[in-house]
Amino acid sequence: MASKYDRIAATMRAQIRGGVLKPGDKLPPETELVAKHHVSLSTLRRALEVLEAEGLIEKRHGTGNFVRTMRQRINRTNDRYQWEKNQVWAPEEERRSEGPAERDTGLPNDDFMFEADYEDIAADSGLAKVFNLPEGTRLLRRVYKTRKRTESAPLGIGTSYIPCDYISANPDLLDVDNEPWPGGTQHQLSTVGIELDHIIDEVIARPATTDEVEELDLTPGTTVVCLRKISVDTQGRVVEVNDVIWPGDRIMLTYRTKLEPWKR
């Protein structure tokens, strides 16, 4: 803990936190820092790796090392769930006015695009358990990618599962060409008579897999936030499971829990 690279990292960390180095600033070339700190290149680079892992600097191959500017976090609120439910009986034009990107992520629609992909799959043991249905049950899987118009990599990847039996009464729901469906998933479910009673969100953070590093254009070793949204209808059935993944530094989740008044 009193290693050379630790001391160098501490020095530079203090400079960044103290404002000597400001967000966006370019650090001196590594060769220069080597001379300044009287260490070998590898040792210096080790120090920079520490700072990178802490999210304080960003390395750009061929360009330089930079003090990181904090990226704006998208705020996703559970208020949307009730709002979306209310929208179900709103006129179609009103439903259309909401962008599609937010359908399952609950993100604001400004500047967002999304892509969808439908597939028919068999429930594995994990999904079967969540739905409380037999393994092998046919599920409609929809993969969404939300993307800011100004960015190349998607902001988030969502995967929605719905048991085919629950929605087969309306063949339109099985057809990807009907995307984007105005009004979101709750409206889609309403066309087959399904009303949601409550939604359960399970949130975890974990290191990104190599696939996710690829798809979301992350630095290896960074973490993602995973949300599993479980929709339960008024009959107590789990009617949809939606797994969403975001880069950990791009998202904030907000949950409002209303409390019942005291009964004394």
Place this chain on the structure above:
Amino acid sequence: MASKYDRIAATMRAQIRGGVLKPGDKLPPETELVAKHHVSLSTLRRALEVLEAEGLIEKRHGTGNFVRTMRQRINRTNDRYQWEKNQVWAPEEERRSEGPAERDTGLPNDDFMFEADYEDIAADSGLAKVFNLPEGTRLLRRVYKTRKRTESAPLGIGTSYIPCDYISANPDLLDVDNEPWPGGTQHQLSTVGIELDHIIDEVIARPATTDEVEELDLTPGTTVVCLRKISVDTQGRVVEVNDVIWPGDRIMLTYRTKLEPWKR
């Protein structure tokens, strides 16, 4: 991306995911892996760093490298908020039966200890804004550390802020010696006539700071989950702000959002 260390990491990653190497297994010594893959020690160690960042292996100085066994995540549910509110008017003995560690984290009390520390501080600009009170307002700050009895490092660190003015009517609340207070924060607030209307949780994930690495005994570069719990009373005042920090791999947050029935 086709570097030697990437290929080695990919090979070993496949072995772990494929079950050739099982959780808890000791990897061959680094010198042995060097011979097997015909690379230098530094290159091999680079590959291991990648796997460590992905959470797949764990390095133990002087002992060896091991396939990581997934630690059980603690599940924290927002159901607790209503439950805690109901407890306020329960008899004291019933309130006492709940352990103190869960008071603000919402964690189960089995095998948990906690430590508290009280201090009187002035609100900085950030806190002043959340409370909607002037900068410099006196706040009671309470720092909690929850710790599993079987572990040395704390599981989580909580910091609670309450404006002193709101609770000065009951001097007991300002006294650390009254900890643990049976029934949790909502009961404490009830002694000065404060009833909560709703609670807002803001959840983010970010790399641990050096302080947090120290306090929570983390590997540098890992991430923490930060929860800001904002309690709003029936008068619309923010009466408590509680920041809690957990190691990212130890926690799952669960939120139940109840939906109102359709009114057609």
Place this chain on the structure above:
DNA sequence: GAGTGGTCTAGACCACTGT
């Protein structure tokens, strides 16, 4: 003390980014 991982060096050569 044997075994194992952690730090550090000096230097070669490759790869990316911009002018």
Place this chain on the structure above:
DNA sequence: CAGTGGTCTAGACCACTCC
């Protein structure tokens, strides 16, 4: 092409763990 970061090597020596 100049500037800058990324990969890789061979080898010395230190630090931790456990018997």
